[in-house]
Amino acid sequence: MSAKIAELLWVEKYRPKSLKEMVNQEEVVKRLMKFVEEKNMPHLLFAGPPGTGKTTAALALAHDLYGEDWRRYVLELNASDERGITVIRSKVKEFARSKVSGDVPFKIVILDEADNMTADAQQALRRIMEMYVETTRFILIANYASKIIDPIQSRCAAFRFTQLKKEDVVGRLEWICKQENVTCHGDGLEAIYEISGGDLRKSINILQAAAALGEVTISNVYKVVGLAHPKEIREIINLALSGKFIEARDRLRELMVTYGLSGTDVLRQMHREIFSADLKIPEDLRVMIADYIGEIHFRIVEGSDDEIQLTALLARLSLLGKR
Numbered sequence: 001m002s003a004k005i006a007e008l009l010w011v012e013k014y015r016p017k018s019l020k021e022m023v024n025q026e027e028v029v030k031r032l033m034k035f036v037e038e039k040n041m042p043h044l045l046f047a048g049p050p051g052t053g054k055t056t057a058a059l060a061l062a063h064d065l066y067g068e069d070w071r072r073y074v075l076e077l078n079a080s081d082e083r084g085i086t087v088i089r090s091k092v093k094e095f096a097r098s099k100v101s102g103d104v105p106f107k108i109v110i111l112d113e114a115d116n117m118t119a120d121a122q123q124a125l126r127r128i129m130e131m132y133v134e135t136t137r138f139i140l141i142a143n144y145a146s147k148i149i150d151p152i153q154s155r156c157a158a159f160r161f162t163q164l165k166k167e168d169v170v171g172r173l174e175w176i177c178k179q180e181n182v183t184c185h186g187d188g189l190e191a192i193y194e195i196s197g198g199d200l201r202k203s204i205n206i207l208q209a210a211a212a213l214g215e216v217t218i219s220n221v222y223k224v225v226g227l228a229h230p231k232e233i234r235e236i237i238n239l240a241l242s243g244k245f246i247e248a249r250d251r252l253r254e255l256m257v258t259y260g261l262s263g264t265d266v267l268r269q270m271h272r273e274i275f276s277a278d279l280k281i282p283e284d285l286r287v288m289i290a291d292y293i294g295e296i297h298f299r300i301v302e303g304s305d306d307e308i309q310l311t312a313l314l315a316r317l318s319l320l321g322k323r
């Protein structure tokens with residue numbers, strides 16, 4: 001990626017350069033720092049959910065081992081793009097050929113998305129790892145360690161990355177806003193976390209898109225991800241339950257046009273709101289609505305008309321409210 005693009009994308013701009021800048025993943029960072037201290041390490045396997053810092057940790061480890069010049073000693077490959085094991089073999093061969101200088105006696109090959117390789121390709125990879133072990137260490141990155149064949153797993157020290165916690169994600173987003181001089185609101189940042197879970201890459205991308213609309217408010221966040229504000233969904237449910245069927249239907253139409261929502265988008269959001277403490281309705285009502293949503297969802301997926309089905313759902317809610 002060119003330096004210019006990296007500067008434009010906040011995920012790259014704010015990617016920690018050194019291990020000590022990583023957010024959370026304390027156990028992992030502590031063990032990696034030991035390798036830096038000893039200037040030695042085995043092959044490594046990083047596994048865990050997307051956007052939790054696996055690639056970042058691999059690059060930061062290289063930075064801390066080799067210093068500012070680290071890129072000379074690192075070969076980054078994407079196992080799923082450059083699928084052919086022959087490509088990997090020839091690139092690694094070429095890379096491992098030149099001698100390492102300095103006090104770290106090996107270079108590093110980072111193989112991203114290693115779990116997308118077929119078992120055969122992994123067998124070939126294992127042989128490559130053995131062949132160049134004198135001069136090269138591999139860092140394999142995967143979402144699922146279980147998809148990596150046993151012989152490779154047993155040759156690697158395994159590191160498990162965990163989903164980042166809410167306070168970690170929100171804290172990091174707040175810090176980025178400060179660096180960028182962007183105004184952010186607490187509920188906007190929390191909404192980002194709700195949408196992206198502990199995936200910090202996704203969170204930072206949403207943050208940047210929302211900031212481009214001015215401020216990071218909850219409505220800008222929902223706008224950029226193409227979802228309705230949960231409050232608006234709850235209002236529609238409440239309108240229907242209180243018998244204001246026509247008004248509920250008009251609001252729903254408006255919402256779908258504004259946010260470009262499909263029938264299943266609406267149902268998914270309604271389904272989420274049914275479990276929200278902010279929707280003040282008795283539990284037996286939640287049970288019935290959840291049941292209706294399931295039925296309507298099935299009909300839409302089977303090809304029934306979005307508008308007719310959503311209107312039917314609102315009609316049922318209106319009748320329920322009249323019980």
Ligand SMILES: Nc1ncnc2c1ncn2[C@@H]1O[C@H](COP(=O)(O)OP(=O)(O)OP(=O)(O)O)[C@@H](O)[C@H]1O
Nearest residue numbers: 011014015022023050051052053054055056200201
């Ligand atoms: N633990 C973390 N500390 C600080 N920033 C992080 C962390 N995890 C992720 N990020 C941010 O998210 C971006 C993506 O992270 P990274 O590429 O390391 O994810 P990954 O775990 O390798 O994900 P994937 O499995 O999708 O490749 C980074 O550029 C960085 O800005």
